Amino acid sequence: MIYFGVYLLCFVAWSSLVTADQHGAAASVSYHKQIVPILKRSCQGCHHPGDPNGDLIVTTYADVKRGGMAGDSIVPGKPDESLIIELISGDEPAMPQNQEPLSAEEVELLRQWILEGAHDDTPMEVDDMGEGNYPTYTVPPVVSALAYSPDGKTLAVSGFREVLLYDAANFEIKARLVGKARRIESLTYTADGKILGVAGGSPAQFGEVQLWETATNTLIKAMRSSYDTVYGLSFSPDASRVAFGCSDKTVRVLSVADEKELIKFDNHSDWVFGTIFSTDGTHFVSCGRDTALKLVEVDTGAFVDDINSSNKGYGEINTIARHPHEDQVLSAGEDRIPRLYKIFREIRRDVGNTDFNLIRAYEAQSGSIEGVAFSADGSLLAIGTAGGEARIYNVADGKRLATMQGDTVGVFAVSFHPDGTQLATGGFDGKIRVFDTASGKLLNAFMSVPIEATASEDVALAVTGMT
Ligand code: HEC
CATH class of the missing domain: 2.130.10.10 (YVTN repeat-like/Quinoprotein amine dehydrogenase)
Structure with missing residues (x-):
């Protein structure tokens, strides 16, 4: 158990170093690039606006921040006080409900993200969209209407x-x-x-x-x-x-x-x-x-x-x-x-x-x-x-x-x-x-929409607004 924890810390430290190397910035977990894909794949099916189990929606940062029925799901800087971490951790994690648990690496990413302050690094939307300049999609959007x-x-x-x-x-x-x-x-x-x-x-x-x-x-x-x-x-x-x-x-x-x-x-x-x-x-x-x-x-x-x-x-x-x-x-x-x-x-x-x-x-x-x-x-x-x-x-x-x-x-x-x-x-x-x-x-x-070829890194919905 202890060895496992040490191994994980090493893993995070190593991947952080790589990030720091590439971008020359402080090492940190990216909400947009690393957390959103996890939430999308493993949580969103039961926590989207049409079906917000436990009153929790995870489709946007603001929703995640707002929390659910029990109040805050994340406490920035304090993973151990964050309900999300409690529910995805342990031998038989409660979430994702009745499904394969998240991998140890994924749990650690979420923990680290919260520890670093749970910041939102979603890119600013370029707002010059309109006639002739349409949203672009790399993944299919949910059709709600x-x-x-x-x-x-x-x-x-x-x-x-x-x-x-x-x-x-x-x-x-x-x-x-x-x-x-x-x-x-x-x-x-x-x-x-x-x-x-x-x-x-x-x-x-x-x-x-x-x-x-x-x-x-x-x-x-x-x-x-x-x-x-x-x-x-x-x-x-x-x-x-x-x-x-x-x-x-x-x-x-x-x-x-x-x-x-x-x-x-x-x-x-x-x-x-x-x-x-x-x-x-x-x-x-x-x-x-x-x-x-x-x-x-x-x-x-x-x-x-x-x-x-x-x-x-x-x-x-x-x-x-x-x-x-x-x-x-x-x-x-x-x-x-x-x-x-x-x-x-x-x-x-x-x-x-x-x-x-x-x-x-x-x-x-x-x-x-x-x-x-x-x-x-x-x-x-x-x-x-x-x-x-x-x-x-x-x-x-x-x-x-x-x-x-x-x-x-x-x-x-x-x-x-x-x-x-x-x-x-x-x-x-x-x-x-x-x-x-x-x-x-x-x-x-x-x-329902034209899908662009997937950019290798960015699996999240891309709205470039630029050509
Ligand atoms: C198969 C459906 C399902 C999936 C997938 C799922 N959840 Fe849930 N979640 C629920 C249900 C149902 C509840 C309400 C539990 C209850 O009322 O006992 C809940 C409640 C929660 C709560 C408590 C909200 C509150 O304030 O009461 C959190 C936090 C949570 N889920 C996080 C997650 C995370 C993180 C994931 C992905 C790793 C996830 N869930 C995936 C069904 C799901």
Whole structure:
């Protein structure tokens, strides 16, 4: 045991010397070059914004720094007081959970990095990106959102700092919409297809809602809100308002015309992931980690009702979708069971808190549900899950119509072509897959972004912005 420790110290000292030699600078572990690859490979799968186990996200430095449910995960300068080190060390390390432990060298790197102060050496972003100067990728980005345009001609796909527009006929890139938000979490077209709404932000910096005019692919509004990425964007039916969920447990509603914040609803007790408006636009529904499905009046911002009986232990609600023509909302998440609810209550609550608004609970899925969508005519329902499966159901009787492998790790987004014949899926492996809805047959699979040849040293997502 002691010999092993000495060996490790030698190893670190030796590799530090090499670093010092090469760069002529003080020996130190690089967060960007050495720590990020470990977190990416061994931790990110269970600690990303879509699935932050223990409330811990490791996808950015700010997130790592913020820590998790138990508070700080790292204490700069003090590896022995750092929860991360405690959990990855020992004979049977708790993390990565149920997987191969990190190698002794990797544990030592993390320990040394924290000992040296846990500094962030992520290169500064060169911010001259835009038309003609696009982000470059050396590894596939996670696809967190996708949406077909109402006319069926375009498939919008989330990238890093950008939205890529694909021609839905031949799946070639038509345009790339580059904004300031590093993460894109949600994509929604207005019903008339004139505006593409984008929600996201830069973690621990700002949340942003972007409105792109689809006729010209120009950014007409970039509305900042809250200090963190925002989720689950929806438009009111007349497109005069946008609603979205925030990590500060609020739902915000902004006026599209003057960007004013009309509502800051704070009745949730945890992150809010989804919003939808009622068919007449008088109410909105929101959901999130607190397992609640809340009904709110738009004019007053007043809480009206808990639509589901969230005390039944349904788990976190990751996503919701409204039926295209009815006041019905599909709610889905951690407990793997999609549930269709009436938005407006017809039977008063009873003491047992019976789920009176429930229309139908669908079959349990094989993993936590991350993405749901209705077909435009309201007859079909698509579900995407952690584990990588996507399924299609008949809305009316709950019959399963197709089962598809939509991703190698997890499906985070699903969207029907407006004519109902095709379903697009996207997720962790960065590929877009398009299926025939009737047969479940894979029609096309392609990488969501152009990938550059991998630079030998830099395995992290490279955003050069320079040519
Ligand atoms: C297979 C899933 C999985 C993987 C992979 C994984 N974790 Fe976790 N992690 C979890 C779960 C689940 C929890 C919550 C544990 C609990 O509630 O008991 C957790 C909790 C934690 C916590 C405690 C957070 C807090 O504040 O409570 C830390 C720190 C942590 N993980 C670090 C890591 C690191 C570092 C790695 C990679 C080396 C990693 N995890 C990989 C599932 C995972």
